[in-house]
Amino acid sequence: MGRERAEEPTVIQRRILLLLAAGFTVQTITKLVFLSERAVHDHIAVLKQTTGAKNQFSLGAEAAKRGWLDEEEEKKR
Known part of the structure; x- marks a missing residue:
């Protein structure tokens, strides 16, 4: 099944965004x-390119702004 919108992760x-936002390292995320x-x-590179973020910090800020870190949205998927 495809994404609802091309811009949506x-x-x-x-899940990777939520784990990054929670402070997990990439090495830990790989295991999870x-x-x-x-x-x-x-x-992460695709997400940064999609949002125009220059680093993981700005990716997190952009993801929050777009509502991608909302756990209620995650539960709906």
Whole structure:
């Protein structure tokens, strides 16, 4: 099933964002989402490109602004 909107993160990308926002390292996130470190970095790169963020901090700020860190939205997916 595709994303509702092209700008919306996938389910796994949303989980990665939530874990980053919670302060987890990429190394820990890889274990929690069962992906390689390269795959997690690739998802982060796509999210940064989508939002225009220059780093993970600004990615978090942009994700919050767009409502992507809302856990209620995560539960609906």
